[in-house]
Amino acid sequence: MCFSFALTCTDGRARAGVLHTPHGAVRTPVFMPVGTQATVKAIPPRDLEELGAQIILANTYHLYLRPGDELIARRGGLHRFMSWPHPILTDSGGFQVFSLSEMRKIDDDGVTFKSHLDGSMHRFTPEKSIRIQENLGADIIMCFDECPPPTDREYNAIALARTHAWAVRCREAHTRTDQALFGIAQGGIFRDLREQSARFLTSLDFPGYAIGGLAVGEEKADMFQVIAWMDDALPAHKPRYLMGVGEPTDLIRAVQRGVDMADCVLPTRLARHGAAFTRDGRINMRNRIYAEDERPIDPECDCYTCRNFSRAYIRHLLQAGEILGLYLMSVHNIAFLLNLMRAAREAIVQQRFAAFAQNWLARYERTENPTHL
Template sequence: MSFEFTLLAQDGAARLGRFDTPHGPLETPVFAPVGTAATVKAMRPRDLVELGASLVLANTYHLYLRPGDELIRDLGGLHRFMGWDGPILTDSGGFQVFSLSDARRIDDDGVTFKSHLDGSSHRFTPEKSIAVQENLGADVIMVFDECPPPNDYDYVRQSLGRTHAWAARCLAAKTRADQALFGIVQGGIFRDLREASARFLLDLDLPGYAIGGLAVGETKPEMHAVLEWLHPLLPADKPRYLMGVGAPEDLVNGVLRGIDIFDCVLPTRIARNGAALLLGGRINLRNAQYAADPLPIDPACTCYACAHFSRAYIRHLVKADEILASILLTTHNLHFLLHLMDDLRKAIRKGTLAEYADEFLSHYPVGGAGEQERTDH
């Protein structure tokens, strides 16, 4: 199976592309809603199609624990199981395992961890992660890696040896030709380590490369620096995936620095907490100021929620803990990000990305910490 990536246009470092997969092509840059447990929370698959989503992410760690990857395999694989006909990406489970902190133990062969569901003991190795992802059957799968604290040079340097050895073992363990295995560049906020990681992974000649270990506590300027270091090193003819990043300003800054694929739980998580994305930030509809507000969430938005309902009504749903609140807010938030990605693709094609980005980013404060959205239990 050929996973061909075609560059259609460039504007500075930004890239307009097409990535062919067994379940259809992806127009890049693209944002993938996160479906942790084989569902994007509060969304039916047809809702995602109507919103313009083309790629979804599912979580290896969670699906391994419940309902089990072998069950999903026996029921026809993840696409059939969740009723999604488009491309699917699965992470390796590495980030979730390492986020368990006190409930896991690392050695050079793999990680032993306790389930967050029932405390039972489990073990992931590179080979196990690949076997689980092959059972799930996603189009794009990830190497098993360690996501270290970004600011601890000695620990990050030590962990790179383990992560690189695991990447090679993942490649050796892979058996399915209809899945693209992406490497994950680690190295924290340190240029020499990031560049060393990229060079090692390039030697494996993988069909795509992810950048991990960001949006985990570093500042936004530090994130941008990492992307700028890696841009000239990563191959131009393969897709680049920035893992776990999805704040609107981070999507624009990532595209400006050559990123093709993004995912994040941000739009669905804040929706469940009553918040909506707007240009320049977000509003919390739990606040009393919206109790009698007749305006839509965003008067400039064309999504279903904004076309039919007031802030007052949606606030009522939020306060009443009605399921429809999550549905409408998730609809709006995903529309916001997917529409943003469409605008970015159009701007790259026209050669007007710099102007578009300047106007968009003028609504967002400069600097600050990256979004802390990389925990999707």
């Protein structure tokens, strides 16, 4: 088989496993850096390898518009196009299309939308999303789904029926045996809808399942409740992928509730705004208090940035608008989340995850820390 998942260890609800893909194995739980346009912003593939990234994401919507999925197919697919020989996951384009709001129209067959680049008209159907993702050639691809507002029950019920019908069509359209197609569970913050979605998608026997429609404005307590429901409802022997979550505390709490995979643009987005992760919370590297600070961003981090550069120097780069500052910040933030998930996996394997999570969260969330934002 080109794709398989082995659950190797559990500690409470937390899980450690191994995903086997055509481009290598992925040890879970894992954070997946996002390379929206076939690049993780500011970080070359060489550096991602050095950081220990096992799998990265690319975006169907953006790559369809530019440079075009057929062009990428002619260049040998995403792995060759972006010089990344390791596993890749592509989303379906659904979230981006539905986030266009006034620029799209939904019907039961698909979505018609305007390009955010030039206003040209386009249409995505489940079949077209699959065709684009097959052209891109990622190891894991996603069903085309509708991502509705999480607290609107009436609309979630309508969107769920559409998402399920589209999942069937995606499964029928999928032809490449070297790609794993994941279903996406929707249903907002409503338990019966979420469980209905899990039952339906499980009946289609996808090789993995994503939890979609979260981290889009709902309360954190609601998000974690939904994740816990999904841990009970989704099959234990298949991977669970939480879409669009990257805050360190959210990752720990998601792993506590049975999540295996997560992705988010947050680490590089925060880096571009001068914010850095540390074990004592998030800090603003543009703050004047770091102007003569000789410490690394995080004294306990072993990334290239923290091994070689001071807070004072990085603040100078950011204040001067130097590109190197964005690169060094991005390297650190990505490294921080990758290291966090590796540490979580080690704690699960050693049967000490509960203590690890409690201690890690207590330190990160201390509000009395003078550098905490």
